[in-house]
Amino acid sequence: MDTIRNLPETEEYPDTEVQKDQELTLEEWQEKWVSRKIGFHQEEGHRLLKKHLDTFLHSGIKLRVFFPLCGKAVEMRWFSDLGHSVVGVEISELAIREFFTEQSLPYSKEPIPEIPGAKLFKNSSGTISLYCCDIFDLPRANIDKFDRIWDRGALVAINPCDRQRYVDTLLSLTRKDFHYFLCALSYDPTKHSGPPFNVPDTEVKKLFGMTCNIRCLENVDVLEERHRSWGIDSLFERLYLLTEK
Numbered sequence: 001m002d003t004i005r006n007l008p009e010t011e012e013y014p015d016t017e018v019q020k021d022q023e024l025t026l027e028e029w030q031e032k033w034v035s036r037k038i039g040f041h042q043e044e045g046h047r048l049l050k051k052h053l054d055t056f057l058h059s060g061i062k063l064r065v066f067f068p069l070c071g072k073a074v075e076m077r078w079f080s081d082l083g084h085s086v087v088g089v090e091i092s093e094l095a096i097r098e099f100f101t102e103q104s105l106p107y108s109k110e111p112i113p114e115i116p117g118a119k120l121f122k123n124s125s126g127t128i129s130l131y132c133c134d135i136f137d138l139p140r141a142n143i144d145k146f147d148r149i150w151d152r153g154a155l156v157a158i159n160p161c162d163r164q165r166y167v168d169t170l171l172s173l174t175r176k177d178f179h180y181f182l183c184a185l186s187y188d189p190t191k192h193s194g195p196p197f198n199v200p201d202t203e204v205k206k207l208f209g210m211t212c213n214i215r216c217l218e219n220v221d222v223l224e225e226r227h228r229s230w231g232i233d234s235l236f237e238r239l240y241l242l243t244e245k
């Protein structure tokens with residue numbers, strides 16, 4: 001059974017310095033897909049998103065939902081089936097192709113003139129658009145802004161030195177009244193180098209506190225046996241709802 005408890009007043013592992021120089025290149029991420037090191041992928045989708053789906057959708061109108069660093073997240077299908085428009089960005093073309101194939105969705109591929117080498121993949125009804133490029137290049141494609149963001153395995157995967165730039169990029173893509181759902185992980189960063197990186201509550205407040213209202217909806221013990229091989233014996237996932245201040 002997961003433990004769900006209130007946010008502790010003091011952060012257990014507030015140390016972000018120890019991982020600050022950790023970096024993965026885009027090629028290393030692409031290689032993870034080729035060598036099947038994709039233990040982060042959740043075939044059944046995310047339990048906390050399922051639980052908070054009504055809060056996420058909230059307005060009942062047709063929404064534009066953004067999945068930064070989307071991998072082949074099955075939740076993209078959930079939103080498209082509910083009539084919403086989904087946009088993802090992912091550096092691995094393999095991940096994107098696997099998404100459409102596993103979801104049995106025929107798809108097309110086209111170049112993105114503003115970003116040399118980047119490609120846009122779309123299902124035939126046009127409800128799911130996945131950009132194959134570095135997230136930091138995405139604003140150059142002049143895409144429409146978003147009502148919702150589902151950030152799972154994204155902020156925690158971005159190199160610590162790029163976090164503020166990542167947050168600025170995402171917030172520049174939001175519409176008024178956006179709801180940004182963020183999953184952050186907290187563990188002892190002296191025991192595991194990441195990714196995923198340790199993103200404690202203090203870091204979330206530092207990154208978003210100036211511009212967003214921050215509400216912690218869940219704080220869940222998500223330690224599984226496989227995480228013990230990282231050398232850690234405690235892993236908490238927090239789900240935050242970020243809205244415009």
Ligand SMILES: C[S@@+](CC[C@H](N)C(=O)[O-])C[C@H]1O[C@@H](n2cnc3c(N)ncnc32)[C@H](O)[C@@H]1O
Nearest residue numbers: 029040041069070071090091134135152153157
């Ligand atoms: C930890 S995985 C999470 C995938 C997905 N969000 C999920 O929950 O399953 C991070 C993903 O981000 C992609 N990625 C890493 N850095 C990226 C970047 N700068 N731009 C676009 N995609 C990136 C990786 O290829 C990988 O698929």
